[in-house]
Amino acid sequence: MTEQFRHLLEEGHDFPCEFTFRFIVPQAKVGEVEALFAGGAESEYRPSSAGKYVRVAVRVRMESAESVLATFERSRMIEGLIGL
Secondary structure, three states: OOOHHHHHHHHHHOOOEEEEEEEEEEEHHHHHHHHHHHOOOOOEEHHHHOOOOOEEEEEEEEEHHHHHHHHHHHOOOOOOOOOO
């Protein structure tokens, strides 16, 4: 899956470029998502109707497909996170 995703990233983006990560996380884990993108990122938050979850969209400059994959790999450590 990783090689296929890397291929799709390289075909669909001209790195370095702005890339938008989208996640759904429990409200209590938003800070952990923010910590993945220390500085230089635009973030947008949309809480669920019950307020238990938050959709987080982070737009950040990425240097390569490998840097995108590495960020997704680090995000997997956040309990309850769903990558979109």
